Amino acid sequence: MTGVLDRFEELLNETGLKLRRYQRAVWSDVRGELFRGTRKIIIAMPTGSGKTFVEMLAAYWGLVNGSDVLVIEPTRFLCEQQFGKQWSRIFGESLVSFDYEGRCDSSAWSRRIVISTPQTAKKCVEALGLKQRFRVLVVDEVHHAYGDRRYAELLDALEPDYVFGFTALLPSKKRFREPPGLKGVALLTFSPDALAKLGDYEPPKAIADIYDATMDELERYVYDYLVRIPWDPVRGRYAGILLHTLVKYGRRAFCETLSRGKTKKVLTDTGDYQELARACMGGLSHKARAFAMVLDSYQPFIEDLKPVIAFTSRKATAGELLEVAESRGLGARLLTGEADRRERLRILEECRGGEVDVVVSTIVGEEGVDIPSTGLLVMLDIPRSELRFYQRLGRLARRRQGSKWPFKYIVFVLTPGTDEYGPYLLDVVLRLALEGVDISFLVVNIEELIRKKGVAAAVTKLIGEVSRHAGTPLVPYTTVVGVPALSPLQILESLVEGCAEEALGQVIGSLDPKLRSLDKLSILLASLLSYWFFSGELWRLVRKRLKARYSTRLVRMVEASIKSGAVGYVYDPDAVSDALAMAIAALCRSVERCYLWGIRELRFQCKDLTTLFALLYTLDDEGKVLEALEGRFKALMDETRREIESTLALDYDVEVRDLNSYNERNRTLSPLVYISLRDRGLAACIRVYYYMIDMGQLKGMGLWEKWQSMVRANLKAIGYLTVAKLAMKNSFVKI
Incomplete structure (x- = not known):
């Protein structure tokens, strides 16, 4: 086995890289476990310690011992990143490949090393019959395997001879929830201090953590x-x-x-x-209660970390934090803009003299005041200004005199279910990493953290509550965003009725004379859904009223949740077919033959309009909800088809086309629904737009095909209902 290390170092040297002393020492401990017959080993190394090289060394050991190697990453982003930056560079693309979209391409899966996600790996191993090939499994960020049944299912399907897991941190609470496939695992933990003693390793400047401030x-x-x-x-x-x-x-x-x-x-x-x-x-605010939890967690070490510095931008909040610290018997001081020069100097002298345990500071402490360095920095809010952020962070950067404590800590206190767990958090984590802060205590997949604790979490909870109350997985968009109990058509009718008569009259006057005698709602739908009669002025009038009445922050939260992939939507077949039937019946008055395709195709578009007809659901990772929805729409479609054929006796057709017409830039899918009533002389082509759809994300989750199949059933149900409703209208065609 010593030869494996030497040969791997030769491979590294060819690319201008080399192992550090502590990485060789880590492998020495792993090799010792292998000699003792251990087949499942987890190696915990700090962020930034180059554990990827040890992962590649474990894979190389597998290759030398005659096994192909499967490498598991928690996200598609990490699959691509690890392949491009490290693995292909060391092993070459002829030896290593990756697949996170579930294509299960046999040429990619024929390589000696394959990098994939757990769900895609299980799918492709079973589909291609590769169970006996991958006897060595390397799992990056193995802490995800604890409590995630996808990893357990992969381990059951693969039954590898050897498992090497790697993580920056495996919290103690997770060590007691081992997946069945990791029973009897050996855990090798290397702290920053331990690696420094092994040689060539410089510990991080600080360790970061997040505490939830729950309302x-x-x-x-x-x-x-x-x-x-x-x-x-x-x-x-x-x-x-x-x-x-x-x-x-x-x-x-x-x-x-x-x-x-x-x-x-x-x-x-x-x-x-x-x-x-x-x-x-109420009493203390959620921020103050979370600060109390931080102090309680670190209280045994405060003597070594003091002065603890807590930053907030509001004086009222600072007062609450001071009360929390004093209630725990800590020597606390308040530093705000109201303190005069003498008061500030006195506080700073007390800090240097070790008399102060906690300093609560507002913006005044971020610059221009020489607060001593701290071992624990708590940010109750994260400034959007980079300058202010780094000024706060600078309190950790200074050398602390006389302290024997090896680490410093930075704690962020964030409100779950709000935009504090938003995309901006990604920037914060990146800044910390660039500053040499160990982010091991944060969830490595920060995007998943944002999805689980950001606004998407609040929206999915709301949808779940409404869904349980209604007894259905589909919840009307209008119900979620707080619109009164009106149907989409009733909402549009109220909006168009409220338009100024003079402005509306000008719009109607510009339309085809055959349409002017129709009711306002029919005119609105005909002009909005038809490309050749489209009235931008009428739409602007309605849209302005729509935004004034229904555009809330909750609407933005729902849209953000859809974009994140936590929430999905379909269109209400009954409501959409009502709108389409009304528009088609109106438009057929103005043409000789009611063939609505080509330049006359209808377009169910404009996000502000189409979302009124949306039904929301929470998207699970396995796609079970998609399968259930597909079954529901197929049942509706079959019921409507039987009614058409038995009661109405129509010569008709319904088709769905262009299910791959995806605009990646706009994240929009725009398939076509084709309907015809041949004995009534009608044919119509409706392009239906689905907005905010991330095809890459759905493919990464292995759900794209299921989602497409569900959309096809959704559109077919809409088509059949539209045909049935048109058949009952006798005024729209010349029979």
């Missing part, structure tokens, strides 16, 4: 109330300010802002003040 019932009630307030220049603007304050700074700062003269007057006039003031009846 209580009153805070969550007010939050939900605020996100449902429609956006407008007055009411919506003040709601936005209050929402931002509540999420980032907590109850006390929120109530301070709410009670300010102009804010109170505006919201009293709109009838919102009393509802929002309910938040002020």
Whole structure:
């Protein structure tokens, strides 16, 4: 086995790389376990310690011993990154390949080393009959395997002889939840300090962690109330300010802002003040409660870490944090802009003298004040300004005099279910990594963390609650975003009725004379769904009213959840077929032959319009909900088809085409539904747009084909219902 190490180093040297002393020492311990007959080994090494080289060494050991090697990454992004940056460079593309889309291409899976995700690997191993090939399994970020049944299913399907797992951190609570396939695993843990002693390793500047600041019932009630307030220049603007304050700074700062003269007057006039003031009846805010948890967690080490520095941008929040620290018997000081020069100097001297355990600071402590370095920095909010962020982070960068504690810590306190767990968090983690901060305590797949704890988590919870109450997995979009109990057509009718008569009259006057006698809703649908009669002016009128009445922050949250892949949607067959039947019946009055295709094809488009007809569902990783929805739509389609053929006795046809017409730039799928009633002289082609669809993500989850199949059933159900409803209208064709 010593020869394996030497030969691997020769391979590295050909690319200008070499192993460090501590990496060779780690492999020496792994080799010792192999000599003792251990077949399942987990190696825990800090972020930035080059554990990928040890992973490749384990794979090389497998190749030398005659086995092909399967490498598992938790995400498709990591598959591509590891293949491009490391594995293909060392082993060459003739020896290594990757597959995360589930294509199961035999040429890719014929390589000696294949990099994949657990779900794709299980699918392709079974589809291609490769169970006996991969006797060595290398699992990167193996902590994902604990509690994730996809890994357990892969281990059951593969039954490898050897498993090498790698992680930056395996929390103790996860060590006792071993998947069946990892029973009896040997755990080799190498701390930053241990690697430094082995040689050639420099420990990180600090270790990062995240604590959740969970809202209580009153805070969550007010939050939900605020996100449902429609956006407008007055009411919506003040709601936005209050929402931002509540999420980032907590109850006390929120109530301070709410009670300010102009804010109170505006919201009293709109009838919102009393509802929002309910938040002020509680005790400590969610941020202060989370800060208490941080202090409790680190209390045994505060003597070595002090002064702990807690940053917040609001004075009211700082006051709460001070109360929390003092209630735990800690020597705490408050540093705000109201403190004069003498007070600041006194606090700083006390810090240097070791008399202060905790310093709570507002913006004044970020620059211009020489706060001593800390061993524990707590950010109760994350500044969007890079300058302010690095000024705060700089409190960790200074050398601490007299401290024997080997590490420093930075803790972020974030509100789950809000945009604090948003894309901006990705930038924060990147900044920390570039500054040499060990992010092992954070979930490695930060995008998954955002999905599970960001706004998508709040939206999926809301959909789940409505779904359980209604007894169906499909929840109307309008119900979720707080629209009154109206159908999509009733909403559109109320909007067009409210348009100024003069402006509406100008639009109607520009349309085909045969359409002018129709009701306003029919005119609206005919002009919005038909390309050649489309009225931009009418749509602008309706869209303006739609946004004024229904555009809330909750709408944006739902859209963000759809884009993230946590929530999916289909179109309500009954509501869409009502709209299509009404539009087609109207348009057929204005043409000699009712053939609506080519330049006359109908387009069910414009996101603001189509989402009114959407039914939302939460997307699971296995695609079971997609299979259930497909079955539901097929049943509806069969029932409608039987009614058409037995009761209406029509000569008709319904087809779905162009299911691959995907626009990657706009993330839009636009298939066609073709319907015809040959004995009535009608044929129509409707292009239906599905927005915010991430094909790459669905393929990465192995769900693209299932999703397409479900969409086909959704569109066929719409087509059959449209045919049935058109057949019952006698005024639209010349028989």
